[in-house]
Amino acid sequence: MITATAELLQVQGYHATGLNQITQESNTPKGSLYFHFPGGKEELAIAAIEAAGAEESQKIEAVLNSQEDVGDAVQAFTQLLAEGMLNSDFRKGCPVATVAIETSSTHESLRRVCEQIYMHWFELIEQRLLMAGFNPAETRTWSTLILASVEGALLLSRNQKSVQPLEIIGEHIKTLINQAKPQHQPQQNFSQLNSVS
């Protein structure tokens, strides 16, 4: 039920997704929903977003550490997202963005959940940049630019039904970050990096 909810939230958003649709899609009777989630729709949505966010975190961490070059890593990230868009016929962008933007001003609990997930992704990117030799002050600005442009490109790609925005920013950030990359003594080498849990 949680995974069904997560998928519906990602594609349609919070308000467009009804409890009827969730129970129908997941073959779950409506009665037991309120046994497992006494808080109703909002509590179920929180659980679904948290699960989807955690799953996405694992993918992000894996893809960022799949490439030795930090620019390649960012591009691999955007390529992964582009594939996800194509595979879902542009129905699935960021698993939390739709709910985040819908509930930022109206549902404080959901807003906080989304905020925590974004913070975690932010930290994953920062760690990868630190390993590439950037200093802490630089990692902050670069990771913000990366996360913001990725989220924005997901929005634009979904709206345009084209992966062009994702591909363009992936290629461009790769170029920019490799120009800015410290060329001397990265703080950790790639083999250490890859052994992270």
Added chain:
Amino acid sequence: MITATAELLQVQGYHATGLNQITQESNTPKGSLYFHFPGGKEELAIAAIEAAGAEESQKIEAVLNSQEDVGDAVQAFTQLLAEGMLNSDFRKGCPVATVAIETSSTHESLRRVCEQIYMHWFELIEQRLLMAGFNPAETRTWSTLILASVEGALLLSRNQKSVQPLEIIGEHIKTLINQAKPQHQPQQNFSQLNSVS
């Protein structure tokens, strides 16, 4: 009524905004709504998004041309957006993003309207870059990065209730774009640029 609808759509989104709320907020009786907009909610939403998008276009064009330096222009853009967020207590981000992300997969007509508005903003940024001396191939990648990161930063800033993401990407893009800027013979000078309608 259109402006009231536009504001509600921006803050709450399409599905969270009811016709009752619109008529109440704008002191309009419900009956005449369907006289002016026979298509109902969807037609009204289209009109509202188009109006909000056009208004925002004017602001974007004005602010991009308010600074002689292209990096300053981008930063002035993000500062304007940051002020809008603060003035609305983080309720108003991009006037079309919420509807765009909600309807990309479900309401083709609204999706198209949002797409057209984004295309227009894209062109405004491209024109500004061309005037700064960038060649057409470069303008495409830079304008995509700028629009994507601005949209993403708006999403993150709204979700975090902090203008930090907007300020960071504004400052960072300013730096990056000035490093990449052609130093010789811009195609048009600033006085010409400012005379654009």
Added chain:
DNA sequence: GTCTATATGAGGATAGAC
């Protein structure tokens, strides 16, 4: 052209049998 009253359905939530 403008408004009131209402139709019709779907929303989230719950009570209570099993």
Added chain:
DNA sequence: GTCTATCCTCATATAGAC
């Protein structure tokens, strides 16, 4: 613990008086 039947509210949309 699980499911069915149902409540109440609110949604969009319309009919018809003025």
